[in-house]
Amino acid sequence: MTTATIFVNPLKTGPTVVVAAVGEAEGSRGAAAALACAGADVDLPTLLVDIGGRAPRPALLASAAAQKLEERLRAHLPDARAAARGQVCHLAVPAEEEGIEVAAAATDIARGAPTVLHVSPALLQETLEGGVDLRPTGVLLRADLPVDRPLLSLAVRDLLLRDLAVAVLKQRLSWVAERRALFGALPAGAPGGLSERFAARLLRTPR
Secondary structure (H helix, E strand, O other): OOOOOOOOOOOOOOOEEEEEEOOOOOOHHHHHHHHHHHOOOOOOOEEEEEEOOOOOOOOOOEOHHHHHHHHHHHHHOOOOEEEEEEOEEEEEEOOOHHHHHHHHHHHHHOOOOOEEEEOOHHHHHHHHHOOOOOOOOEEEEEOOOOOOHHHHHHHHHHHHHOOOEEEEEOOOOOHHHHHHHHOOOOOOOOOOOOOHHHHHHHOOOOO
16 A cells, blocks of 8 residues: 655644554444444545455445545545545554554544544554554443453543543444445434434544
8 A cells, every 4th residue: 555645734633642442342333333423424534444345336325525525535545445434534544553644644633533542352452552643532442341440441541641532332223224324324312323412522622
């Protein structure tokens, strides 16, 4: 994958939230998609980056704003695997250092739009400390309690010390909600999805 040179915009204000599972908990990808939907609107799409995920397929329905973001990503990153889906633009990058660099570049191309990054548990620390300019503002952890409680406590303590907004999703979203989210069509507060309060906690605009 060829990475274009991207100049960081110091005025960027969009939140960047990293989503990962704790232990063997399932449903982190659906949670990431649901959070991306919650942060999008008609004029401002959310960028959903799946680090290590499969190339997304275009959806039959996509907002004009999401399509424009897809076009910008393809213009600046010719090898980008991007597709507009609903009010969200999906991007898949390799699960390696180069992929994280592409994710950082894509976040800047999004020009202040909310960005949600889905990573595997093994890549969470690397994404937060990888030395690239991702500038995360929050982390969403998908965890099963009480099984994951000890590991979760350690993770949350570390994230709070980094001054990040942290939220824990204790139950996997329903199959229907996950499918709607992956099509970019699950607004905050929708049945089976994330509540508006839960999403707002993570998608706060950074100071």
